[in-house]
Structures are given as structure tokens and as C-alpha cells.
Amino acid sequence: MIRKLPMVIAIAGVSGGGKTTIASCLKEKLPNSKTLYFDNYDFDGPDDIIEWIENGCNPNDWDLSPLIRDIKKLHTEHLDYIILDFPFAYLHSKTSKLIDFAVFIETPLDIALARRITRDFKEGSAKDILQELDNYITRGRQGYLAMLDTTKPNSDLVVDGTLSISEVAAIIAQRIAV
Numbered sequence: 001m002i003r004k005l006p007m008v009i010a011i012a013g014v015s016g017g018g019k020t021t022i023a024s025c026l027k028e029k030l031p032n033s034k035t036l037y038f039d040n041y042d043f044d045g046p047d048d049i050i051e052w053i054e055n056g057c058n059p060n061d062w063d064l065s066p067l068i069r070d071i072k073k074l075h076t077e078h079l080d081y082i083i084l085d086f087p088f089a090y091l092h093s094k095t096s097k098l099i100d101f102a103v104f105i106e107t108p109l110d111i112a113l114a115r116r117i118t119r120d121f122k123e124g125s126a127k128d129i130l131q132e133l134d135n136y137i138t139r140g141r142q143g144y145l146a147m148l149d150t151t152k153p154n155s156d157l158v159v160d161g162t163l164s165i166s167e168v169a170a171i172i173a174q175r176i177a178v
Helices: 019-029 049-054 065-075 109-120 126-150 165-177
Strands: 007-013 033-037 081-085 101-106 157-160
Touching (some): 007 019, 007 165, 019 101, 019 165, 049 126, 101 165, 109 126
16 A cells, blocks of 8 residues: 655745744644744855845745755655645745645735734844834835735635634635545
């Protein structure tokens, strides 16, 4: 009898959109699952994110070998699901063939920015926060908009990021159970 590989679910969205939170909640909802978080890796990629965005933000500019190795390793375990907190969904050529279902968490940009500031600047000064907001206005927002233009339309499911965490996880779980 051939063993079925675990279903790989990618949770995508803008920074502050809820990927990590939803992936963690989904892990609790889906039996026999493991989660891999993009931010837990030190990938070789663009040195200047803003410049990368301005040059078209090609996901293939990132060397995702450590993540790919971990996905393949988890394929050998007796799991039902592998959940990826992963911003690119199907857009990276070397990971796309490993993903079975991609979800885009559509969070309004103002909410995502507020979450990011709350998360990343707990110990920051007002000056740090103002500098980050200025960076967002002058250059960073382009990255958020690029994700809406590229990742969102290449996902299997788009979920409203203003819903509660448990509602988003329930919608995803219900959709993949079909």
C-alpha cells in the first residue's frame, strides 16, 4: 500500500496580515499536523527588500533550500498536514510543486500596518515608529500592493483577514476537508 503524503497548506498574506497567527491556530484545528514558519529561517535573499520590491519582487530571488529540505523531511513523517506560514504561496518555482493548497489572508493594509507596528515596536521609541511609518508611506507600501497583485490571485482561497482568528481557521479547515 502506498502511503499518502501530507497535504501542504501555504498561508500567505502581507506582513502583519495574520499568517503566523492563523498557521498556529490551524495547527491546533487540524489533527496530525506540523507547522513551518517563514520567519524562523535565515534565507539567502535580497539585501534590500525595498529595492527588491522596486525591481519586481521576484520570489525566485530567494534561496528557499532550508524550507524545501524541511518540507521534504516532513513528507517522510506520518502526518496529515504540513502548514506553511509562507508569503509567496505558489509563486516560488521550487516550492510551488510542494504546495497542495494556498490561502491568502486578505487583511486591510491599515490593519496589517497597525499589527506590524504593535508587534515589532513594543520597545521602540516614537521616533522609531515615525521612521517606520515614513518608510511605509514613501516606499514600503509598494510591497504590500505587489502582494495583492501577485500572491492573492494565485491562491486557492482568499479569506477576510478582519474575521476572528478562529473564524479564519474554521473556513480554511472546512475548505480543505472537502
